Amino acid sequence: MTLKSLVKSVLFTEIMQGLKLTFTHMFKKKITVQYPHQKLELADGYRGFIVHRRYENGQERCVGCDLCEAICPAKAIRVVGDIHPEFPERRFAKEYTLDFTRCIFCGFCVVACPVNALSMTKEYAHSSFTREGLIYSKDQLLTLGDKCESESIAYLKVRNMWGAEDSGKDEGRYHFPPISATQSGG
Amino acid sequence: MDTEKTTGVKEDIRQKEIVLGSLRQAVLQNLDSSIQTDQFLLNMGPQHPSTHGVLRVLLDLDGERIKRSVPDLGYLHRGTEKIAEYRTYNQIIPLTDRLDYVSAMANNYAFVRTVEKLLQLKVPERAEFVRTIVAEVQRIVNHLFWLGTQALDIGAMSVFFYTFREREELLDIFEILCGARLTTNYYRVGGVESDIPQHVVDRLYRFIDAFDGNIREYNTLLETNRIWLARTKNIAVITAEDAINFGLSGPTLRGSGVPYDLRKFEPYGAYDQVEFDVPVGQNGDIYDRYWIRIEEMRQSAKIVRQCLDKLPSGPIMTDDHKVSFPEKGNVMHNMETLIHHFLLVVHGFNVPPGDTYCGTETPKGELGFYIVSDGTGKPYRMKIRAPSFVNMGAFDFMAKGYMIADIITIFGTYDIVMGECDR
Ligand code: SF4
Ligand code: SF4
Numbered sequence: 001m002t003l004k005s006l007v008k009s010v011l012f013t014e015i016m017q018g019l020k021l022t023f024t025h026m027f028k029k030k031i032t033v034q035y036p037h038q039k040l041e042l043a044d045g046y047r048g049f050i051v052h053r054r055y056e057n058g059q060e061r062c063v064g065c066d067l068c069e070a071i072c073p074a075k076a077i078r079v080v081g082d083i084h085p086e087f088p089e090r091r092f093a094k095e096y097t098l099d100f101t102r103c104i105f106c107g108f109c110v111v112a113c114p115v116n117a118l119s120m121t122k123e124y125a126h127s128s129f130t131r132e133g134l135i136y137s138k139d140q141l142l143t144l145g146d147k148c149e150s151e152s153i154a155y156l157k158v159r160n161m162w163g164a165e166d167s168g169k170d171e172g173r174y175h176f177p178p179i180s181a182t183q184s185g186g
Numbered sequence: 187m188d189t190e191k192t193t194g195v196k197e198d199i200r201q202k203e204i205v206l207g208s209l210r211q212a213v214l215q216n217l218d219s220s221i222q223t224d225q226f227l228l229n230m231g232p233q234h235p236s237t238h239g240v241l242r243v244l245l246d247l248d249g250e251r252i253k254r255s256v257p258d259l260g261y262l263h264r265g266t267e268k269i270a271e272y273r274t275y276n277q278i279i280p281l282t283d284r285l286d287y288v289s290a291m292a293n294n295y296a297f298v299r300t301v302e303k304l305l306q307l308k309v310p311e312r313a314e315f316v317r318t319i320v321a322e323v324q325r326i327v328n329h330l331f332w333l334g335t336q337a338l339d340i341g342a343m344s345v346f347f348y349t350f351r352e353r354e355e356l357l358d359i360f361e362i363l364c365g366a367r368l369t370t371n372y373y374r375v376g377g378v379e380s381d382i383p384q385h386v387v388d389r390l391y392r393f394i395d396a397f398d399g400n401i402r403e404y405n406t407l408l409e410t411n412r413i414w415l416a417r418t419k420n421i422a423v424i425t426a427e428d429a430i431n432f433g434l435s436g437p438t439l440r441g442s443g444v445p446y447d448l449r450k451f452e453p454y455g456a457y458d459q460v461e462f463d464v465p466v467g468q469n470g471d472i473y474d475r476y477w478i479r480i481e482e483m484r485q486s487a488k489i490v491r492q493c494l495d496k497l498p499s500g501p502i503m504t505d506d507h508k509v510s511f512p513e514k515g516n517v518m519h520n521m522e523t524l525i526h527h528f529l530l531v532v533h534g535f536n537v538p539p540g541d542t543y544c545g546t547e548t549p550k551g552e553l554g555f556y557i558v559s560d561g562t563g564k565p566y567r568m569k570i571r572a573p574s575f576v577n578m579g580a581f582d583f584m585a586k587g588y589m590i591a592d593i594i595t596i597f598g599t600y601d602i603v604m605g606e607c608d609r
Contacts, residue, residue: 009412014410014411014412015411015412017406018344018406018407018411021403021406021407022344031351031354042361043358043361043362043365045361045362045363045364045365045380046361046365046366047364047365047366067527067528067531067532070531070532071276071277071531071532073273073277073278073280073281104280104369105366105369106280106369106371107365107371108276108277108280111511112527112531114517114518114524114527114528115518116514116518120365155365158380159380160380160513160514161514162514
């Protein structure tokens with residue numbers, strides 16, 4: 001053992017250096033966030049709770065097509081489609097339940113929905129004392145959607161699923177351009 | 187009738203006791219009788235703060251020395267391979283997030299590469315670069331997490347805070363990219379889900395510029411610290427030959443001096459267009475593997491910088507619409523596209539019949555997927571070669587003869603994650 005390493009091992013130099021680093025950090029800016037009082041700004045594309053959306057006139061968008069149920073990898077969605085009681089040419093979801101205890105927040109249902117009836121929000125802190133409390137019906141999802149409308153629109157924009165809205169004035173229907181203007185689809 | 191049944195059951199139990207007793211006898215005979223210490227079996231886990239998940243180990247102890255250790259796996263088994271047989275290829279991507287939940291992006295990458303190999307699909311260049319950047323960022327995240335927890339296991343608390351400060355910044359970037367921090371679901375067959383925006387590119391540059399200084403901070407705390415050295419030097423030594431025979435991969439193998447890295451051996455993504463070194467160790471002990479992971483973080487930062495410099499413009503998703511979802515605008519206004527969209531959602535895309543294996547260098551080692559396709563939209567069989575599981579095979583060998591306090595360090599050195607080990 002050389003003299004230098006002997007002095008080092010007696011004086012605990014490497015431990016002192018570590019302590020010095022820790023002490024200098026005491027005077028630096030704090031990075032801890034005091035969570036319930038202080039909240040982080042989430043990104044627009046954050047995959048939080050799923051909501052149902054409406055058209056501007058208050059009509060619900062969902063047409064009960066079952067696509068979200070088909071793509072859900074966790075089998076969290078259940079849809080029962082039916083003919084709309086008021087408008088016989090239109091379909092809607094007679095029953096719609098989304099089980100947030102099963103949902104893994106993958107975002108596929110939003111991709112699958114052909115009428116942008118679903119979107120995701122920055123809500124994440126919903127909790128319940130019972131399991132049933134986290135199984136949301138369509139009405140609950142619509143209420144949540146009304147509350148977080150701007151967030152759900154921001155999500156669709158960031159995920160490149162907006163843009164289709166502008167020409168689709170016919171509520172609840174697809175807008176089909178005349179045959180001659182139809183490009184051969186994807 | 188009833189008595190017959192009970193006698194049968196009793197006989198069964200007796201038989202089992204005989205088998206267990208003989209096992210125990212064999213264990214006891216194995217112990218070295220010349221040392222006069224207490225010999226006993228110790229059950230560790232599955233609920234133990236340091237076993238990195240739900241891992242149970244049976245330890246055969248001679249005093250404080252480990253004579254034999256039997257890992258008992260399967261507490262986190264969720265049947266991912268079986269579930270995958272009932273899901274379309276797209277639906278499996280979020281399932282792979284849950285394998286190695288510390289580095290979900292790397293799992294996604296390994297899976298989509300295998301499907302692309304079956305489909306023989308070309309991925310656009312920008313997508314390849316974005317994938318490489320994200321995979322390397324994930325490697326940094328994983329190694330930061332490993333360093334923090336390994337130091338915490340040994341007793342150095344403050345390293346944990348510093349590594350998690352950097353990890354937080356990177357997870358924020360993931361959140362912007364894909365909307366989630368851990369269960370990312372970002373890679374798609376044929377590309378990635380969303381583009382990397384300019385402000386994220388700037389943030390990544392800023393992070394990498396400061397990262398070297400951060401690594402120096404961790405090293406100040408650990409590199410020469412005598413407690414750290416005493417706990418890691420010459421512990422869990424494995425020679426190169428043994429490491430290869432046990433099928434180890436990743437930093438655990440490279441610590442023994444074998445420069446095996448799939449990014450160099452079979453370059454994928456944009457790895458053939460960037461320069462980086464593969465660090466290897468000499469002694470094959472825990473300290474060498476620590477050093478390798480630190481050095482890998484530096485190399486990853488280097489790769490990310492080169493990729494950001496070269497990032498080409500262009501699409502991030504293949505234009506083969508057999509596999510990629512059509513644009514929402516087209517779906518809403520175009521009947522054929524709508525029908526196609528329905529087909530893709532409900533049935534998925536068909537993959538030609540055949541089978542393939544494809545290994546990817548994830549932070550933990552070689553993660554491989556073996557998929558057998560029967561030509562439909564769902565895999566006929568999917569097998570996952572998880573690095574944590576294979577590395578676990580060498581556990582008994584590596585722990586033999588060391589102290590009981592080293593067990594925790596040896597868990598840590600594999601960087602084991604039970605989600606991947608038990609699948
Ligand atoms: S986010 Fe994923 S898991 Fe949740 S309901 Fe939608 S498709 Fe199902
Ligand atoms: S939410 Fe969308 S995908 Fe699901 S049933 Fe309604 S319209 Fe169809």
